[in-house]
Amino acid sequence: xxxxxxxxxxxxxxxxxxxxxxxxxxxxxxxxxxxxxxxxxxxxxxxxxxxxxxxxxxxxxxxxxxxxxxxxxxxxxxxxxxxxxxxxxxxxxxxxxxxxxxxxxxxxxxxxxxxxxxxxxxxxxxxxxxxxxxxxxxxxxxxxxxxxxxxxxxxxxxxxxxxxxxxxxxxxxxxxxxxxxxxxxxxxxxxxxxxxxxxxxxxxxxxxxxxxxxxxxxxxxxxxxxxxxxxxxxxxxxxxxxxxxxxxxxxxxxxxxxxxxxxxxxxxxxxxxxxxxxxxxxxxxxxxxxxxxxxxxxxxxxxxxxxxxxxxxxxxxxxxxxxxxxxxxxxxxxxxxxxxxxxxx
Numbered sequence: 001x002x003x004x005x006x007x008x009x010x011x012x013x014x015x016x017x018x019x020x021x022x023x024x025x026x027x028x029x030x031x032x033x034x035x036x037x038x039x040x041x042x043x044x045x046x047x048x049x050x051x052x053x054x055x056x057x058x059x060x061x062x063x064x065x066x067x068x069x070x071x072x073x074x075x076x077x078x079x080x081x082x083x084x085x086x087x088x089x090x091x092x093x094x095x096x097x098x099x100x101x102x103x104x105x106x107x108x109x110x111x112x113x114x115x116x117x118x119x120x121x122x123x124x125x126x127x128x129x130x131x132x133x134x135x136x137x138x139x140x141x142x143x144x145x146x147x148x149x150x151x152x153x154x155x156x157x158x159x160x161x162x163x164x165x166x167x168x169x170x171x172x173x174x175x176x177x178x179x180x181x182x183x184x185x186x187x188x189x190x191x192x193x194x195x196x197x198x199x200x201x202x203x204x205x206x207x208x209x210x211x212x213x214x215x216x217x218x219x220x221x222x223x224x225x226x227x228x229x230x231x232x233x234x235x236x237x238x239x240x241x242x243x244x245x246x247x248x249x250x251x252x253x254x255x256x257x258x259x260x261x262x263x264x265x266x267x268x269x270x271x272x273x274x275x276x277x278x279x280x281x282x283x284x285x286x287x288x289x290x291x292x293x294x295x296x297x298x299x300x301x302x303x304x305x306x307x308x309x310x311x312x313x314x315x316x317x318x319x320x321x322x323x324x325x326x327x328x329x330x331x332x333x334x335x336x337x338x339x340x341x342x343x344x345x
Contacts, residue, residue, distance in 0.1 A: 022338075023294070023335075023336035023337050023338040024296070024327055024330065024331060024335055024336070024337045024338070025327060025337075025338050025340045026288075026290075026296075026324045026326060026327035026328065026331070026337045026338070026339060026340065027324070027325055027326035027327060027339075027340060027341045027342070027343050028290055028322040028323060028324055028325060028339055028341075028342055028343070029273075029274060029277070029322070029323065029325050029342060029343040029344075030319075030320045030321065030322055030323070031271055031272070031273050031313075031317055031318070031319055031320065031321045031323055032271070032272055032273075032310075032319060032320075033269055033270070033271055033272070033319050034269065034270065034272040034307075034310055034312075035267040035268065035269050036267060036268060036269075036270055036272060036304075036305045036306070036307040036310060036311075036312050037263045037264070037265060037266065037267040037268070037305065037307055038263070038264040038265050038305045038306070038307075039261045039262060039263055039264060039306070039307060040199065040200075040203055040261075040262050040264055041259060041260065041261045041262075042197045042198070042199055042259075042260055042262065043197065043257060043258070043259060043260075044195040044196060044197030044215075044244065044257070044258050044259075044260045045195070045196055045197070045255065045256070045257055045258075046193050046194075046195055046246055046252050046253065046254055046255065046256040046257075046258060047193070047194060047195075047196050047254055047255075048165070048188040048189045048190065048192070048193060048194075048254050049189060049192045049193065049194045050162075050163045050165065050188070050189035050192060051186070051187070051188045051189070051254075052162055052163075052186070052187050053183045053186055054078055054079070054159060054161075054183065054184050054185045054186065054187055055159075055180075055181050055182060055183050055184060056079070056081070056159065056178050056179070056180055056181065056182050056184055057153075057156035057157075057159065057180065058081060058086075058153050058156050058157060058180055059177075059178065059179050059180045060081045060082055060083075060085070060086075060157070060177070060178070061081065061082040061175065061176070061177050061178075062079060062080075062081060062082070062172055062173065062174045062175060062176050062177075062178060062184070063080045063081060063082045063174055064079060064080045064174050065078070065079045065170055065172065065173060065174055065184055065185060066078045066079065066167045066170070066185065067167065067170065068167050068168060068169055068170050068185075069166065069167065070166065070167045071164075071165070071166050072161045072164065072165065072166075072167065072187075073161070073164050074161055074162070074163050074164045075160050075161060076160065076161045077158050077159070077160055077161075078159045078160060078161050078167065078184070078185060078187070079158075079159040079184050079185065080157060080158055080159070081157035081158075081159075082157075083154060083157050086150060086153055086154050086157065087154070089150050090147065090150045090151065090154065093143060093146045093147040093150055094147060096143040096146070096147075097140065097143040097144055097147055099143075100136065100139050100140030100142075100143045100144075101140060103136040103139065103140070104133070104136040104137050104139075104140050106136070107129070107132045107133035107135075107136040107137075108133055110129050110132070110133075111126075111129040111130060111132075111133050114126055114129050159184060161187055162187075163187070163189055164189065164191070165187045165188050165189040165190060165191075166187070166188055166189075166190050167185055167186070167187055168186045168187065168188045168254075169185060169186040170184070170185045171183050171184060171185060171186070172184045172185075188254055190253070190254060193246035193252060193254065194227065194243050194244060194245060194246055195215065195224070195243070195244040195245075195246050195258060195260060196241065196242075196243055196244075197241075197242050197244070197260055198237065198239040198240065198241055198242070199239060199240060199242055199262070200238060200239055201238050201239060201240060203262075203264060204229075204231065204240050206263075206264040206265065207226060207229060207242060207262055207264075208226065208229070209226050209227065209228055209229060210225060210226060211225070211226040211262065211263060212224070212225055212263070213225065213226060213244060213260050213261060213262045213263070214260070214261040214308075215244070215246070215247050215249070215258055215259075215260050216258060216259040216260075216261070217249055217252060217256065217258040217259070218249075220249060222247035222248065222249055223247060224244050224245055224246065224247045224260070225244065225245050226242060226243070226244055226262070227243045227244060227245045228242075228243045229241070229242050229243070230242075230243075242262075244260060261308075267307075268305070270304060270305065270312035271312065271313060271314070271317060271318075271319060272307075272310040272311060272312050272313065273287055273310070273311065273313055273317075273323050273325075274309050274310060274311075274325050274343070275306070275309055275310070275311050276325045276326065276328075277323045277324060277325045277328065278301070278303060278311060278313070279328050279329065279331075283300075284300055285300070285301055285302070285303055286298050286299055286300045286301060286315075287299050287301055287313065287315075287317065287323045287324070287328075288323065288324040288328045288331050289317065289321050289322065289323055289324075290322040290323070290324065290337065290339065293339065294336055294337060294338075295334060295335070295336060295337065296324065296328075296331045296332070296333065296334065296335045296336075296337050297333065297334075298331075298332070298333040299315050299316055299317050300315055300316075301313040301314060301315035301317065302314045302315065322339075324337070325343050326343070
């Protein structure tokens with residue numbers, strides 16, 4: 001019995017030493033001096049720089065409308081109106097012009113005949129002849145103006161594209177009676193795109209036309225440029241509109257949602273670490289530096305400007321110090337570690 005008790009005590013003394021956890025596997029990278037700029041990230045929507053609601057220029061019956069998805073060049077026909085009624089009107093007005101020309105010639109000849117009669121014709125008769133000539137001339141001008149109006153309406157029975165693009169929507173179909181100004185279809189330029197987003201009013205002075213931005217979409221990123229700012233804020237949303245030239249990304253299309261990162265100040269040099277290196281707990285933010293290649297050393301830091309994957313830090317940290325970027329979540333000061341890799345950031 002005594003021998004069993006002694007064996008139990010020996011086993012209890014040996015177990016804690018043999019049950020120590022193995023060193024934590026971590027991935028590290030070096031702290032760097034970098035030029036960082038404060039940024040703001042906003043969600044934007046891709047839209048066409050040229051988009052138009054195509055409306056009928058004359059009232060009448062639709063004869064043909066382009067199908068949605070049709071790609072057209074500038075000045076290409078998008079829709080045609082039935083012109084039978086207008087052509088009949090033109091025939092009538094052309095006849096009125098001919099009739100007016102005949103009436104004017106007749107009035108001019110009568111005036112010449114009376115003038116050639118000399119004193120045999122009274123002044124009253126000459127005045128009447130001149131008035132008849134002037135009225136015939138005015139009637140001819142009216143008939144010609146009406147004919148020109150009909151020709152102009154005929155020219156607008158073919159609705160043409162104001163720019164090259166794609167028919168995105170067809171609102172009316174052939175055979176329907178429509179009024180002047182009624183929207184027939186919608187056209188968008190899919191080659192020249194822009195990004196439209198809204199930023200808080202507090203950033204209105206920081207963002208300027210020409211500022212370079214980073215556009216992220218579908219896991220890809222490209223550099224873009226602020227094209228214009230609408231400096232009139234929306235009182236309800238407390239934001240202002242910003243337009244950005246869309247970079248060349250094969251996945252961008254009208255209606256696409258993207259993330260845009262805009263600079264708020266000039267870049268400044270600072271000691272920085274990857275965002276993954278910063279561990280935030282109740283006692284504050286910290287990074288874990290590797291000491292002697294085998295121990296985790298907790299370094300309290302104060303975070304600053306973030307730029308992409310990097311964030312500025314202030315604390316007892318130096319350039320090139322190895323900091324943990326993977327596996328730091330469970331570490332404590334003094335824990336043994338095993339470095340399994342160095343991240344290239």
